[in-house]
Amino acid sequence: MDALLKPRNAGEVEEAVRWAAAEEQPLEVIGTGSKRGLGHPVQTAHVLDLSALAGVETYEPAELVLTVKAGTPIAEIEALVEENGQELSFEPMDYGPLLGRPAGGGTIGGVLAANLAGPRRIKSGAARDHVLGMEAVSGRGEQFVSGGKVVKNVTGYDLPRALCGSFGTLAVTTSATLKVNPKPETTATLEISGLSDEDAVTALCRAMGSSAEVSGAAHLPAGLWGETARTVLRLEGFQASVDYRFQSLNSLLSGFGPVRRLEDGDSRPLWAGIRDAAPHVGKAGTVWRVSVAPTAGPGVVAQLKEKLPLSAFYDWSGGLVWICFEDGELHEAELRAAVAASGGGHATLVRATGAVAASVPVFQPQPEALAALSRRLKEQFDPNGILNPGRMVTGV
Template sequence: MEATFKPRDTRETCDVVRWAAAEEQPLEVLGTGSKRTLGRPVQTAHVLDLSELSGIVNYEPEELILTVQAGTPVADVEAIVSASGQELAFEPMDYGSLLGRKAGSGTIGGMLAANLSGPRRIKAGAARDQVLGLEAVSGRGEVFNSGGKVVKNVTGYDLPRALCGSWGTLSVATTVTLKVTPAAETSTSLVLSGLTEAQAVEAMCLAMGSSAEVSGAAHLPSGFNGHGAETVLRLEGFQASVDYRFEALARLLKGFGAVHRLSPETSRHLWLSVRDCLPLAEGAEPVWRISVAPSSGANLLASLRHLFGLEAYLDWSGGLVWLKSLDGQPYDVEIRNAIADCGGGHATLVRADAATRMAVPVFQPQPDALAALARRLKAQFDPHGILNPGRMVPAV
């Protein structure tokens, strides 16, 4: 009989995992399930629901340190740190709208498991770069700690980096310590209109190589927000600094046409849309998240448009391509072949029905050496294979 376990603390989490390991009963590990349909469907008899592990353990604004239980909603954490004039610098993406779920329901544990980030990754990094420490339960039912503000560490592994992006297949995070940063006094965006994707990538790369300290660089398709194609560059900081850098950036990019400036509020809403993939959220067609070298983003889209109908936009100065297949087919072979032709990268099938996610490699297939390392990590942390089995690749 299928059971749902909702532990209230680390000890109860250990008890559930130990039982599952002893009985070789696989567990689907989740928080609120906001990303449940991202990845291969997990075939398990039981659910380990961490939503009860919620709340702030310790917050020291003056030290820029936050310790929080893994089931705490990211939206709650962002509201708490915002009240102290701080933020999560990597602005973690909210997959809710894209996956047909309620926006704002993702948890800190899910953020860690998916290694989330947003447009500011080009400047601040991703979730793994902001994790100072964590407490987690291995597939053996053993508690381990890693990183700062802990007394027991597991040697031999950079655990936050190993566990971020593992989608709950290696351990169950229970408590996470994060670095927070002061929020910018103001922000704005410089907009160039009507550029082709190739021109936009050239402009974005030029801006990123300047001293303007750009914290977001995206190219949005014609029709988004009711406008033609727009190339958007975000500037954040103190008002005087933002004003100065805007003028300097406008001079640098004058060869790409006239620029206009967004108000702080308009800029904020636009970047939330870019962060959460709202330009492609409508409908149920397959959506891909593709990472390539920034200089390759436009070329990748140009080659794929010869093969199938698509909608797409560029983030990370052209290095992150969000793509929707308009006829409902996944085109995984074509996309991954195009990535290889563009010099390499990786593609994740973020949205598709369950049958497609079973048939198509959702995550980028790994080279043999990396695949062997992944299997060794799984054997070390989850020797009985009970944590989210098969979510990333079959039989792992």
């Protein structure tokens, strides 16, 4: 076997993994490597490159169902469904620019492995919520199928949900069947300028509690994207519905300050930038992705800002905070302490130098009971520990 294994079909994936399991040879599983910087660096002699395992197997626009091979570029999938007036509603983030790589380079396998989602997660969920079925090869070198190819089929759905977000440590996905949805006719954004972080999150949460069906709720403090702080709420759907809901939201939030409306042409690039953490792209610093209760985010940022140089912005109505420590240091202990003091949450290291990233837990450490369950799951799927060893947890 060569150091680079590049299978062209599911059978060749099975053959490669079976060989690696028999020889106890660890494999780094990648697509195009656009998210290779996430997690701990994987030290292996062999790379299982799935980029040649690409292509659309079936697409039935009328049934809102798409089956694709794991190495299919996500940009090609999004272009295909857009041609048919449809979209991937979980709005997968493109990590490429944030990690110093070109935009649009990821694959659907990587999207599922990282369980990606964009600002619309507050309404539509993450990648795992749109998976109908998956075909994969376990670390034992055994092919398996879970789920189905129709929207009403829920058999085996829990297994795809377990694989999504496992970063290729449990099995190698070879194909996936996804739900797609009609693309909204139009998009509009309600913007309020000049709010503090605390007032902004209060406004976002009030909007989320309304009947306006908000599909994006974010706050960009002053200096990140312009000199003035921007609090933005996205509305999508038919034009008449968007207009009605905008007026309703305008009345609800009138006490927070003057409102501006951004139409479709200005809204889409704004939300694409929020999705891809554009305020932290192209500048030096260590980047963390922090998930807390929406109302807790400003407090976490304020506590850290008292002692540390940082910039931050908020998505998911304040529940997702992107923090960049501008001195390039990790500040892991201070960050995790602030998150714990806020009532709990998760902090994931997204961008740092390889040597630094290897020195700390990249993902939020799990409570022992949950960690034990994760180890048992790993032992069931990959008893020899050959798939992306140490990617998520050192030694696992």
